[in-house]
Amino acid sequence: MKKNRFFLAMLALGVFMGGLVLAAQEDAVTILRRVEEKQATETSVSQMGMFIYPDAGADDYRSFEVVGYAKGDEDEYISFIEPRSIKGLTILSKGDDQWIYFPSTGRVRKIASKSKDQSIQGVGGDFSYEDLSAGKWEEKYDFIIVNTTEQQWVLAGTPKKESSYSKVNLVIDQEKLMISKVEYYKEEEGHFKDLIMEEIKVLDGRETATRMTMINYTKNSKTVIVINNAKYDIEIDDKYFNPTRFYR
Numbered sequence: 001m002k003k004n005r006f007f008l009a010m011l012a013l014g015v016f017m018g019g020l021v022l023a024a025q026e027d028a029v030t031i032l033r034r035v036e037e038k039q040a041t042e043t044s045v046s047q048m049g050m051f052i053y054p055d056a057g058a059d060d061y062r063s064f065e066v067v068g069y070a071k072g073d074e075d076e077y078i079s080f081i082e083p084r085s086i087k088g089l090t091i092l093s094k095g096d097d098q099w100i101y102f103p104s105t106g107r108v109r110k111i112a113s114k115s116k117d118q119s120i121q122g123v124g125g126d127f128s129y130e131d132l133s134a135g136k137w138e139e140k141y142d143f144i145i146v147n148t149t150e151q152q153w154v155l156a157g158t159p160k161k162e163s164s165y166s167k168v169n170l171v172i173d174q175e176k177l178m179i180s181k182v183e184y185y186k187e188e189e190g191h192f193k194d195l196i197m198e199e200i201k202v203l204d205g206r207e208t209a210t211r212m213t214m215i216n217y218t219k220n221s222k223t224v225i226v227i228n229n230a231k232y233d234i235e236i237d238d239k240y241f242n243p244t245r246f247y248r
Helices: 002-039 243-247
Strands: 043-053 062-071 075-082 090-094 097-102 107-110 124-128 141-148 152-159 167-173 178-186 190-203 206-216 221-232
Touching (some): 002 152, 002 167, 002 178, 043 124, 090 243, 124 206, 124 221, 141 167, 178 206, 190 221
Antiparallel strands (some): 043 062, 043 221, 062 075, 075 090, 097 107, 141 152, 152 167, 167 178, 178 190, 190 206, 206 221
């Protein structure tokens, strides 16, 4: 009889704890959806500067000018316009699929899953193909709330599908409903990278983090992206998001 009571008590505890985990997951998803709804746009066009610092503590860097087009959550097109040596180098993301186009050779390469943890070929830096891929956080990770303060939430995410990261933490500003920091973890390296989003400005009527700094703790390097200008909800030709355009 005692054994049965103990079994029933443990079963009830398991159901209760499972319910708490499910509730925490639902709360995390609700927060993410609120953030993404606030930031959602039909389309966007951005002009950006990219600055790669091989030594995060030094002043030496390589600079690039980039233009980006996005449509919804699934389609992103990023093209380098300076320096002249790589002008036209382009990355197209459609959901989980990515292609890179090399104008110097006219070659197109589809990025394999095993290569998505690599930096941009011909450019380098601390943003990997996976970091630049399209799609919502909710589609890529299962999240729970791990910390809450008066100013922010911290959500921990584990991959739903193949990823080069074992975990990510999202730090969310409660007042602005914006992600202010992403922490990336790897199985062997531990805390691998941080993406810090700051210098919030109003561009085309929307609050936008105009400075994004990716810090790589393994290489002691960093890459900074500065958004100089952005337009939202404007008409964009579908040709930018068609991968067959590279083969013409």
